[in-house]
Amino acid sequence: xxxxxxxxxxxxxxxxxxxxxxxxxxxxxxxxxxxxxxxxxxxxxxxxxxxxxxxxxxxxxxxxxxxxxxxxxxxxxxxxxxxxxxxxxxxxxxxxxxxxxxxxxxxxxxxxxx
Amino acid sequence: xxxxxxxxxxxxxxxxxxxxxxxxxxxxxxxxxxxxxxxxxxxxxxxxxxxxxxxxxxxxxxxxxxxxxxxxxxxxxxxxxxxxxxxxxxxxxxxxxxxxxxxxxxxxxxxxxx
Numbered sequence: 001x002x003x004x005x006x007x008x009x010x011x012x013x014x015x016x017x018x019x020x021x022x023x024x025x026x027x028x029x030x031x032x033x034x035x036x037x038x039x040x041x042x043x044x045x046x047x048x049x050x051x052x053x054x055x056x057x058x059x060x061x062x063x064x065x066x067x068x069x070x071x072x073x074x075x076x077x078x079x080x081x082x083x084x085x086x087x088x089x090x091x092x093x094x095x096x097x098x099x100x101x102x103x104x105x106x107x108x109x110x111x112x113x114x
Numbered sequence: 115x116x117x118x119x120x121x122x123x124x125x126x127x128x129x130x131x132x133x134x135x136x137x138x139x140x141x142x143x144x145x146x147x148x149x150x151x152x153x154x155x156x157x158x159x160x161x162x163x164x165x166x167x168x169x170x171x172x173x174x175x176x177x178x179x180x181x182x183x184x185x186x187x188x189x190x191x192x193x194x195x196x197x198x199x200x201x202x203x204x205x206x207x208x209x210x211x212x213x214x215x216x217x218x219x220x221x222x223x224x225x226x227x228x
Contacts, residue, residue: 032213043118043204044219051214089157095213099170101147102206102217104157 002027006090006105013080014113021075021108023064023090031092033057033066033073034102038087047075047088082112116141118207118220126226132193135223137205139186143218145211146188148180151202151222160203163188164211192225200227 007022025033032051036044048057053068062077073090090105119138127133139146148160159172163182180190186207192199202224206217 043221046216046218049216093213099162100211100213101159101162101170106156
């Protein structure tokens with residue numbers, strides 16, 4: 001079945017550090033890939049997405065490239081801020097015979113210290 | 115355009131009771147999905163509705179049910195509540211539920227079962 005594996009957290013960085021959160025997936029067909037972010041006490045917000053191989057999603061300085069050959073969708077940011085502290089979820093979405101759902105990784109808690 | 119809204123935001127129930135949660139999707143969106151988020155199991159798919167029909171169901175017992183109305187609003191019901199049903203229940207909507215579409219999440223309903 002479809003599954004997503006994220007790097008274990010929590011991750012703690014200093015402000016302006018480089019961020020990478022690894023995400024790999026297992027799926028049949030050609031899923032769309034997403035990164036969602038969850039701030040304390042809130043629901044999920046879409047951060048970025050990619051719908052086909054070699055697509056690069058980007059938003060708010062975050063980037064991720066859909067790598068079919070390595071089945072990966074790693075999240076990166078060149079210089080993190082305290083306001084980036086949140087939980088990040090990698091997810092895939094596939095539609096089979098009209099039925100679709102998001103499959104999430106376990107989430108990575110990120111804390112940025114000033 | 116208003117986002118996905120969920121009511122109530124917080125709920126406390128006791129074991130054995132039943133509960134109904136409500137979700138109003140973004141205007142024009144016809145696909146509504148429900149997810150359960152717990153610290154132990156992470157984010158798990160419950161079900162998806164499109165045009166008042168359940169298209170997909172996750173691996174949850176029959177105590178969990180849902181429905182969708184003609185205006186695309188959706189409700190989920192949990193009967194005979196158990197302690198393990200304590201969770202954040204998230205609703206998400208998208209236009210047609212196709213795999214390239216983004217699912218937009220509501221803030222969630224936090225359910226505590228005592």
